[in-house]
Amino acid sequence: MESKIIDKSTTSSDKMMNRLTNIISTISKKPGVVFVLGGPGSGKGTQCAKIVQEFGYVHLSAGDLLREEQASGSKNGDMIATMIKNGEIVPSVVTVNLLKDRILRDPSKNYLVDGFPRNEENNNSWTDNMKDIVDTKFVLFFDCPEQVMTERLLGRGVSSGRTDDNLESIKKRFVTFNNQTKLVVDYYGKQSRVKIVDSNRHVDQVFDDVKKIFSSL
Numbered sequence: 250m251e252s253k254i255i256d257k258s259t260t261s262s263d264k265m266m267n268r269l270t271n272i273i274s275t276i277s278k279k280p281g282v283v284f285v286l287g288g289p290g291s292g293k294g295t296q297c298a299k300i301v302q303e304f305g306y307v308h309l310s311a312g313d314l315l316r317e318e319q320a321s322g323s324k325n326g327d328m329i330a331t332m333i334k335n336g337e338i339v340p341s342v343v344t345v346n347l348l349k350d351r352i353l354r355d356p357s358k359n360y361l362v363d364g365f366p367r368n369e370e371n372n373n374s375w376t377d378n379m380k381d382i383v384d385t386k387f388v389l390f391f392d393c394p395e396q397v398m399t400e401r402l403l404g405r406g407v408s409s410g411r412t413d414d415n416l417e418s419i420k421k422r423f424v425t426f427n428n429q430t431k432l433v434v435d436y437y438g439k440q441s442r443v444k445i446v447d448s449n450r451h452v453d454q455v456f457d458d459v460k461k462i463f464s465s466l
């Protein structure tokens with residue numbers, strides 16, 4: 250009888266310890282973040298949707314969050330609208346707060362942060378605000394010729410409703426990409442933290458390479 254009670258209590262206390270260990274490891278594990286970069290129209294959003302389906306990440310597009318913020322009637326709405334049309338980078342305080350808010354809603358997940366960091370200021374602000382909260386893994390970079398990206402964006406512009414899918418804005422977006430975003434990619438490249446995928450191929454061929462990367466993590 251006595252030994253039974255001891256056995257029972259050991260078992261239940263083991264179970265309790267196991268549960269506690271699981272809870273602690275869930276709480277202490279930081280969300281993993283993969284930055285997804287590439288020129289405008291390189292296929293970031295398209296491939297992120299496929300990664301979500303196959304690998305269970307949560308997709309956060311910085312551009313989509315800014316467009317939502319603008320549409321919500323935020324005090325920053327006019328500034329966001331103007332900057333997006335001109336292909337300029339919105340001040341990081343706005344973008345990082347939007348991303349941080351989403352990630353903190355469910356820290357048990359891993360995130361694809363698409364279209365971020367677009368410049369040095371984005372990157373510094375991310376480090377200042379997020380380094381203790383997330384585990385930033387690497388940059389997934391989609392490489393595509395400008396001509397191909399332009400054709401894709403003009404094709405998408407017919408139905409996207411985006412104010413920046415027109416030739417004038419597209420040219421400005423390329424200037425920002427070439428002058429600012431590439432420097433951030435180089436920064437991570439020097440740390441061997443960039444995985445480059447040729448996205449000038451059929452969507453499924455691109456995803457075959459993406460799959461290899463995520464399967465090997």
Ligand SMILES: Nc1ncnc2c1ncn2[C@@H]1O[C@H](COP(=O)(O)OP(=O)(O)OP(=O)(O)O)[C@@H](O)[C@H]1O
Pocket residue numbers: 287288289290291292293294295296312364401402404405448449450451452453455
């Ligand atoms: N590999 C591909 N081949 C042909 N078309 C593609 C490919 N990948 C994406 N597209 C198309 O190109 C357009 C742009 O793709 P997508 O929105 O994924 O790019 P993006 O990098 O997220 O662009 P942005 O920087 O503007 O957000 C879409 O119309 C999409 O359907």
Ligand SMILES: Nc1ccn([C@H]2C[C@H](O)[C@@H](COP(=O)(O)O)O2)c(=O)n1
Pocket residue numbers: 289310311312313315332333336337338339340344363364365366367371413422
């Ligand atoms: N980090 C970011 C991301 C996006 N924006 C603005 C400027 C971009 O041209 C626009 C659209 O982004 P996309 O949907 O093409 O990724 O959104 C920004 O200011 N900062």
Ligand SMILES: [Mg+2]
Pocket residue numbers: 293294310312364
């Ligand atoms: Mg996109």
